[in-house]
Amino acid sequence: MNSSTTPKNYLNILKYSALTTALLLASNQQALATCTYTVTNNWGGGFTGEIKVTNDTAATVNNWSVSWQEANASVTNAWNATLSGSNPYTATALSWNATLAPGASATFGFQANGTAGAPKVSGSLCGTTTSSAAATSTATTSKSSASAAITSSSSKSSVAVSSSKSSSSVASSAPAESSWVFEESAVGFCNNSGVIDTKHTGHTGTGFIDSENAIGASITWSVTAASAKTYAAQIRFGNGGAGARRATVVVNDVQIKTLDFPTNSVWTQWQTASVDIPLTAGTNSIKLVAETADGLANIDNLKVTGNGITPAACPTTTPTTTDCNSVTNQPILQVAADGSATYKTVASALNTISSSNTTPTQIRIKPGTYREKLLVTKPFVTFCGQTGKEASTILTYNDGASTLNSSGTAIGTSGSASVTIKANDISMENITIENSFGVGSQAVALLAQGQRLQFRNCRLLGNQDTLYTHSGTQYYRNCHIQGTVDFIFGAATAVFENNVIHSVGGGSALTAPSTEQTVPYGLVFLGGKVTAVSSVAKGSVALGRNWRPYGAATYIRTELGQHISAVGWVKMSENTLDTARFSEYLTTGAGANPSARAPQSKQLTAAQAATYTISNIFGSWTPSYSK
Structure with a gap:
């Protein structure tokens, strides 16, 4: 800002600026600070913001506070500061960030309902206005x-x-x-x-x-x-x-x-x-x-x-890939639970395909509930539900890890899967896969083991251990994946693009990667949202914990709900976070808290995040669902 600007003109700037403006700092005149206000995510009906207080003087600032007023929004919660008041709002320092040495800064975030705009500032301004790293x-x-x-x-x-x-x-x-x-x-x-x-x-x-x-x-x-x-x-x-x-x-x-x-x-x-x-x-x-x-x-x-x-928030990209129902140049096997098609069960249609199949083949599944424990060992098969009917096209079973087999022994986590894929080149679209066992035991909905597996517009439903990304390369797009504890886990290299990851109950972590040390990428989340039912406590769920020492998981531009813990990442059992590979880049929402994350995790630079591309992660394979 030009140092010759008069207070009257300064207020004129504030009137017309949209998201970054100076805020009131309650402190003595000998130790003023620089304050910035930034909207970090804006989804129309609400937004998240961040206020950074920086002491750019030679004196120490103690017990800082800032005040601001929203014109068309109401603040619902804040983190890394104590929020009080009801428009105007006041945020005061916590014990651990109350003292700012010269050159030091403190940042806190907040979430609001309504329209993001230029906050109305009351009282004196804090020091010199600075530009935010976000859009200013x-x-x-x-x-x-x-x-x-x-x-x-x-x-x-x-x-x-x-x-x-x-x-x-x-x-x-x-x-x-x-x-x-x-x-x-x-x-x-x-x-x-x-x-x-x-x-x-x-x-x-x-x-x-x-x-x-x-x-x-x-x-x-x-x-x-x-x-x-x-x-x-x-x-x-x-x-x-x-x-x-x-x-x-x-x-x-x-x-x-x-x-x-x-x-x-x-x-x-x-x-x-x-x-x-x-x-x-x-x-x-x-x-x-x-x-x-x-x-x-x-x-x-x-x-x-x-x-x-x-x-504006970036819009969801609609895939240009043809929906599986419009494909006409492949063999098509029709399945209907009500008996109106050639096959009544998915397994009976699958059994007609050779285990050495090299011809891309479609199994088209009409809406219905298919209670069958499905094992897929035939390659080059697409399981295709009707467009927009994924919620009513359900493959379900109810085994848990504690379920006994015919010899009286427990079937274990892998044995509990409702659908198990042990083949390459499998696609699934417009389908729900469910494990209805309930709580109390690991109960896998989908176990995916193979190269070039892809899923689009699918719903994966369960509680603990919903999706077992066992091994291989996998791609998930526009899917809804829900559970409670470690409900996305395994050693595969898997990309999740624009999915909803939904907690339906309290749990220690969303993910539990077991990535091998030599594998550069593990579970990679590109965009999408992390949400929870209202009963899941604020700050109670970690983004991930390492099932194996070198487990890798990354969230890039993902919107995180308030149920995500400030520390973000935790260890599992005897493992240590020192060997885990956990990282984030520009995560947003109430659960985004970069400054409080586990110190062993990383906040990627822009250049590092730019390497997380489909071609870098999968090499020669480009999933057709990613186009």
Whole structure:
């Protein structure tokens, strides 16, 4: 912020900023602190936020507190601070974070119902305003030209994307408009065809996007606009290559303009491309798509100017893969529990397929309840329920680990599975797999053992040990997986993309990986939500515990419910967390608490998180359900 800004103009900035603003700090005037307010996740009807208090003076601050007021939201809970008041709210330090030495900071989070907006600040401001690492807002009086324009800048700034000082000036008599700078580490940044890199200096945020060198390489952002109109946008980029790189700007699946990103032969001298973009009221998708074989220029950030612009949660991507019911070039076996098809049980249809089968074959299952203990040993089979009928197409059994076999001995955890897969190249879609044993024993719904197993729009229901990812490579998309204790466990390399992981009762942990030391990836959660029934206590469930010493589990951009414990990760039995491989990246929600996590776990950098791709994890196998 310009040091010559007057208090009146400062309040004008606050009026038009959307998510980051200075807050009141109750402390003496000799030891003021810097405070930032950041919305970390926004899903429309509610949001989570984070307030960071930093002591940037030479004196120690004791027993800090901050106060703020939400215009259109009510705060429901907070963590890492004591919350009091009812709009305005006050958060006071806990015993362990009350003292801030010079240069030290404390961060607490909160969850609110309603619409995220600019908090109303009461009282004096705390020290100097700083920018948050998440998507931030700045005040500006300048508008971009209606035509595309290129400017350059060699200086690093967290909010400005050109060398003009007008972007931070508030001296104009014209009403100020807020601007959002969308960084690669912030809410609103959805995906890219490349990696987040830091090798060229002068970038803002945590890095810049180095795209694939290919036509079609792209970056997508999600933006909320308060009203339908045209907004000025600026793309900060670097191009030190041999020639210009061309890209198309696509807004809500409509091509708006083709831009040239010229070279200046210096990768560290950043430039700015300006373009006007028409947005609708509500959530919008902005996509930049490469038109040259060299891919995109290095993209540092996107800035959108206009009041009412805020980042939006990235929408769920609808798979473009054809639903199994529309496949016509494979043998199809029809199953119906009511006897209206060729086969009445799934097992009877499966038994007609050779154990050495190499022909992709479909078993289409009509809605119904199929109480049969199913063992799948035939490869290249797709189990296909009707589209949208997964809740009424149920494969179920009720064995528990303590169930006795014919010889009078317990069948054990593996023996309890309702459905056991011991084959390669198996697909399941639109189906529920259930173990109805209940509580009191391990009771597996699905045991998956094989290479290239994939599941989409499935429901896996149980209590303890619902899903046994025994071994091999597995992919789960848009599934609902529920249980109580360790209900996703095993040694497989398994990716869970956009799933709901749901606790139906109290339990020590969601996952229990037993990954071998030589296997680089274990259980990987990309996006999705971690939820619980209301009876599960707040902060009572860990993200995972290591069933074997080198168990690996990672959550990337996953929304975590308040039932997730602050420590996040715990050990199992005699194992130690020192050998476990547990990590997170940009998790959100009430259960996201990076600063309180077990010290042996990792918060991935943007560059590290960028390596968690389908191709890196699975190598030559690309699941058709991931496309």
